[in-house]
Amino acid sequence: MYNKFPNGNILNVDLNEGKVSKEVLPGEIYRLYPGGSSLGLYLAMRDMKPGIDPLGVENNLVFSVSALTGLPISGISRVNVTAKSPLTGGMGDSQAGGFFPVHIKANGLDAIVVKGKADKPLYIFIDGEDVQLRDASSLWGKVTGEAEKLIREDLGRDDVEIAQIGPGGENLVNYACIINMCNRANGRNGMGAVMGSKNLKAIVVAKGKSQKPVDSDGFFRLSKSVMQRLEENGSVAGLGKYGTDGDLEGFNEEGFLPTNNWTTGYFPEGAKNITGETMYETILKERDTCYSCAVRCKRVVEVPGMVDPLYGGPEYETTATFGSYCGVTSLEYVSLANQMCNMYGLDTISCGATIAFAMEAYEKGLIDKTVTDGIDLRFGNGEALPVLIEKIANKEGFGKLLALGSYRYAQTLGEEAVDLTVTVKKQELPAHMPQYKPAVGLVYAVNPFGADHQSSEHDPFLVMPEDSMERRRLAQLGIQKGYEDPFTMDDDKVRFAWDTQKYFSTLDTLCLCQFVWGPSWELYGPDEMVELCKTGIGWETSLYELMQVGERRINMMRAFNAKEGFTKEDDLLPKKIFTPLKGGPTDGVVLDKESHEYAKGLYYDLAGWDRDNGNPTESTLKKLSLQWML
Amino acid sequence: MEVICNNKTMEIEVKTTLSDLLRILGYRNTVAVFINGKQLLTSQIEGYVIHEKDNIKIIRILGGG
Structure with missing residues (x-):
C-alpha cells in the first residue's frame, strides 16, 4: 500500500446537456495535484481557454476536497472552490470549513466539476451513486436559511449538507460567495457569482461515513495528542475561546487596526466594543466546530430580535471590515451585517471594504445623497449597513454600483476615487496592515488571486524567542533568522514570505485548516503534516514534495493569469499603504516603498519568475511538471 | 523599584x-x-x-485570522 497514491474520483456535471458522468484520475496525476485548490485548478484549466467571460458558459466551476479529507482529526474538513474570478479577472479560489467538505468525500468524491449553464435554476443532489439534477425554481431568490429548509423538505430528509448561493450570487454580485451550513463561506474571489451564472443554486450531499486511516496506530498517536496540544498552546486555546476576533484590540493598541477605510490604524472609540473578548462576554451563544475539530473557533452569536444564531457569528475580518473600516462601534450592527452577508451570500471582506470606500468617498464629497439613495454614508453609521447589504445583493439603486466592488465602482468616479480604494487585483484587502507586516504585504501584492491574509505566515512570529515552538517549527522550513520587530524587510524576510506562501498553498491543496496545520503557532506543525499524509492515506511523502505541491499551485495560477495578460504591473499595493496613517500610535507611519519594490524583485527571483514581467519562466513550469501550461 | 517598560x-x-x-499588564503568553x-x-x-532599572521591551505577537 505504501508509496501508492490513491486515484481521484471526479464527478463531471454538464449543465448544458443536463448530464453527469464519473471520471477516475490516476494516482500518479492526482499526486501532483493532491486535492483542494491544486486539483481544482487542474480540472478547471485543462480545457479552459484564456479570455473567457468569468460569468459566461465557458467558465468551469470546481468543488474539491483532498485525498486526506474525512480522516478523523482536527482541521481536516475544508472544501475549495475554483473558477475564473469575476472580481479579479484571473484564476480564483476560496476555501470554507464546516461539515459539507467531509461529506463530499463520504460520497466517494474528490471533486465535482460543473460546466455550462442550466436553462433554469437547479440544484445537484448527490447520494453515493445516485446523482440528481433537481429543479430549484422555487428556491431562486430565497435567502440561505430559507433555501436550506426548502431543500430538506424537497428531499424529505435531514441527513444532508448543503452549499448554496444566496440572492447575491443569483444576481451576479462580483464578490458573491458560497455558503454552507448558513454560516461557512467560500468567501473570496466571487465564486458565488460564477455559481449563479450557471443557474446552480446549491450542491447537496447526503451524509456518509468518515475515512479510515491506513496506519491506525500511527494516526491515532497524532489525533489523540490533541487535548494535550490545546493545553500547551495558548494561542490556539485563545483562538478557541475568543475566536479569530480575539486579537482585534491588540491590533488597535499597536495602531494597526485598519480604520475609516485605512486612513488610520487606530479606533479608540470602537475597538473595545467589537473585540472577541467583548463578543465572548456579551452576545456569544455558543462555540461551534467543524467536523472532528477540537479547537471550536467558530462563533455563534445571538441578539434577540436582531441577530439569529443560525447564521453563526463574525470572524475578525468581518468585525474589522464592517466595524473599524466603516467606523462602526456597535457589535450588534456588525453581527447583523455578518448575518445578512451569510443570508444573501456576500463576501464580508469585500462587502464591508466596499462600503467603507463609499463612506470615505461620501465624506470627501465625491458622492452625495443623490447617489446613495438618500443614505447618510458618514463613517460610523451602523444603521446603513443592513440597508446597503440588501441593496447590493439585489443590485437595487446604489447597491448596483457597490456590487461592482470598490475598485470598479471607483473607476466610474475618477482617479481621485481610485486613490481611495484599498485593493490588489481589484480585490479588497483583509484587515492585516502591510505597514505592520511587510512580508504579508509582499504576498498581498504578488498573490495570484489578489490580497489574501491566509496565503503566508505573518511577520510577528519571527519576533518570538528562538526556542519558542513557533520559531522551532519555522526552522523546519529552513527559516531561522529572528527579528527585534515585525517591521523589518530584508532578504531573509522575502524568503520567509515565499517559503511560507508555498506552505500555506500546500494547506489549501490538502484542504487542511491553517489554524490547525500551519507552520508556526498552530496546533500541529510541518513534521506532523508529513506524518498525517503517511499514516492517514499511506502517502510516503516528505516536506520537500509537499512544499513543491504548494509551489506548483501558485505557478498554475500565475501561468493562467499570464495568458490573461497579467504582468508585474498587476502586483501593486494600493497608494494608501504608502500614505502616512493619521492619528494614534502609528501617526505618520507608511510602508517603505523602496524596500517593498526591492523585496518584490527578489521574490520574483526566488519564485523563478521573470523580473521583467513577473510571470513564471518556461524552466520554472517544467521544473514543476507544468509543461502542459506553456 | 523603578523599571522602564516599553519606553x-x-x-x-x-x-x-x-x-x-x-x-x-494583561499580556497573554504569546509575547x-x-x-x-x-x-x-x-x-x-x-x-x-x-532588576531595578531593567529596560524591558515586550512585543505582542499578533498573527493571522
Whole structure:
C-alpha cells in the first residue's frame, strides 16, 4: 500500500446537456495535484481557454476536497472552490470549513466539476451513486436559511449538507460567495457569482461515513495528542475561546487596526466594543466546530430580535471590515451585517471594504445623497449597513454600483476615487496592515488571486524567542533568522514570505485548516503534516514534495493569469499603504516603498519568475511538471 | 523599584518576576520579551526576576485570522 497514491474520483456535471458522468484520475496525476485548490485548478484549466467571460458558459466551476479529507482529526474538513474570478479577472479560489467538505468525500468524491449553464435554476443532489439534477425554481431568490429548509423538505430528509448561493450570487454580485451550513463561506474571489451564472443554486450531499486511516496506530498517536496540544498552546486555546476576533484590540493598541477605510490604524472609540473578548462576554451563544475539530473557533452569536444564531457569528475580518473600516462601534450592527452577508451570500471582506470606500468617498464629497439613495454614508453609521447589504445583493439603486466592488465602482468616479480604494487585483484587502507586516504585504501584492491574509505566515512570529515552538517549527522550513520587530524587510524576510506562501498553498491543496496545520503557532506543525499524509492515506511523502505541491499551485495560477495578460504591473499595493496613517500610535507611519519594490524583485527571483514581467519562466513550469501550461 | 517598560518608567515591587509583570499588564503568553536589549528565551521568561532599572521591551505577537 505504501508509496501508492490513491486515484481521484471526479464527478463531471454538464449543465448544458443536463448530464453527469464519473471520471477516475490516476494516482500518479492526482499526486501532483493532491486535492483542494491544486486539483481544482487542474480540472478547471485543462480545457479552459484564456479570455473567457468569468460569468459566461465557458467558465468551469470546481468543488474539491483532498485525498486526506474525512480522516478523523482536527482541521481536516475544508472544501475549495475554483473558477475564473469575476472580481479579479484571473484564476480564483476560496476555501470554507464546516461539515459539507467531509461529506463530499463520504460520497466517494474528490471533486465535482460543473460546466455550462442550466436553462433554469437547479440544484445537484448527490447520494453515493445516485446523482440528481433537481429543479430549484422555487428556491431562486430565497435567502440561505430559507433555501436550506426548502431543500430538506424537497428531499424529505435531514441527513444532508448543503452549499448554496444566496440572492447575491443569483444576481451576479462580483464578490458573491458560497455558503454552507448558513454560516461557512467560500468567501473570496466571487465564486458565488460564477455559481449563479450557471443557474446552480446549491450542491447537496447526503451524509456518509468518515475515512479510515491506513496506519491506525500511527494516526491515532497524532489525533489523540490533541487535548494535550490545546493545553500547551495558548494561542490556539485563545483562538478557541475568543475566536479569530480575539486579537482585534491588540491590533488597535499597536495602531494597526485598519480604520475609516485605512486612513488610520487606530479606533479608540470602537475597538473595545467589537473585540472577541467583548463578543465572548456579551452576545456569544455558543462555540461551534467543524467536523472532528477540537479547537471550536467558530462563533455563534445571538441578539434577540436582531441577530439569529443560525447564521453563526463574525470572524475578525468581518468585525474589522464592517466595524473599524466603516467606523462602526456597535457589535450588534456588525453581527447583523455578518448575518445578512451569510443570508444573501456576500463576501464580508469585500462587502464591508466596499462600503467603507463609499463612506470615505461620501465624506470627501465625491458622492452625495443623490447617489446613495438618500443614505447618510458618514463613517460610523451602523444603521446603513443592513440597508446597503440588501441593496447590493439585489443590485437595487446604489447597491448596483457597490456590487461592482470598490475598485470598479471607483473607476466610474475618477482617479481621485481610485486613490481611495484599498485593493490588489481589484480585490479588497483583509484587515492585516502591510505597514505592520511587510512580508504579508509582499504576498498581498504578488498573490495570484489578489490580497489574501491566509496565503503566508505573518511577520510577528519571527519576533518570538528562538526556542519558542513557533520559531522551532519555522526552522523546519529552513527559516531561522529572528527579528527585534515585525517591521523589518530584508532578504531573509522575502524568503520567509515565499517559503511560507508555498506552505500555506500546500494547506489549501490538502484542504487542511491553517489554524490547525500551519507552520508556526498552530496546533500541529510541518513534521506532523508529513506524518498525517503517511499514516492517514499511506502517502510516503516528505516536506520537500509537499512544499513543491504548494509551489506548483501558485505557478498554475500565475501561468493562467499570464495568458490573461497579467504582468508585474498587476502586483501593486494600493497608494494608501504608502500614505502616512493619521492619528494614534502609528501617526505618520507608511510602508517603505523602496524596500517593498526591492523585496518584490527578489521574490520574483526566488519564485523563478521573470523580473521583467513577473510571470513564471518556461524552466520554472517544467521544473514543476507544468509543461502542459506553456 | 523603578523599571522602564516599553519606553515608559513604572514602579514595581521588588522581586517581581517577568511572569507577574506580564500578568499585571494583561499580556497573554504569546509575547517576545527583551531585557536591556537582549531577547529572553521562552524557557527563561517564567522564572526571570526583574532588576531595578531593567529596560524591558515586550512585543505582542499578533498573527493571522
